[in-house]
Structures are given as C-alpha cells and as structure tokens.
Amino acid sequence: MTDRCIFSCFVDPETVDNVLDCLLCLEYVSGFSTQKIEGYSKEHASYSVSEQVAGYRSVCRIDIQLLVSEVDDLTVALAELALQHKIRYWVTPALAVGTI
Secondary structure (H helix, E strand, O other): OOEEEEEEEEOOOOOOOHHHHHHHHHOOOOOEEEEEEEEEOOOOOHOOHHHHHHHEEEEEEEEEEHHHHHHHHHHHHHHEEEEEEEHHHHEOOOOOOOOO
C-alpha cells in the first residue's frame, strides 16, 4: 500500500493551457499525462448546439500522481485560476507505485 493517489481532472479545451501552466509551476507535481476524451453528461444545458447534436463534449483528462496529503493544495491551486468552466475531478488510491 502507498500514500499516493491519482488525481484525475476534466478540463474544457478553452482552459486547458491555463491548467497545464499551473501544474507545471507546482513543485509537488513531478509530472502528469493528458488525453483528449469525449465527455457525456445529463447536464446538456451547458453544451453548445453542436455538442448537443453529437451528445458529448470534448474535454481534456489530466492524470496526476501525487501524495494524498497534497490533494487539498492542488484543488486550492486550481480553484485560484478562477476559470470560466468548472473542473470536475476524482481521486483514486494508487495501490502500488514504481518503475520497472
């Protein structure tokens, strides 16, 4: 068992550069991965017309491995960006961490 976790957040394309710049400035974030995904939700009111037709919204998923004790600091740093779109996130325990 480890005291590390995976912080996964979902960011709109318009604000992803601001989030990445923030992450690169945080000492406790040693690295992260990103991927473009299609996000589905029942909250269609905030979708553009083309997103409503497609049925999904394009978003960027960012995965960060960090200490559980650093999660609160990370959420505060992201909240301070005062982005137009909210960032959804979840935290998953990392059962093991290593390099092979």
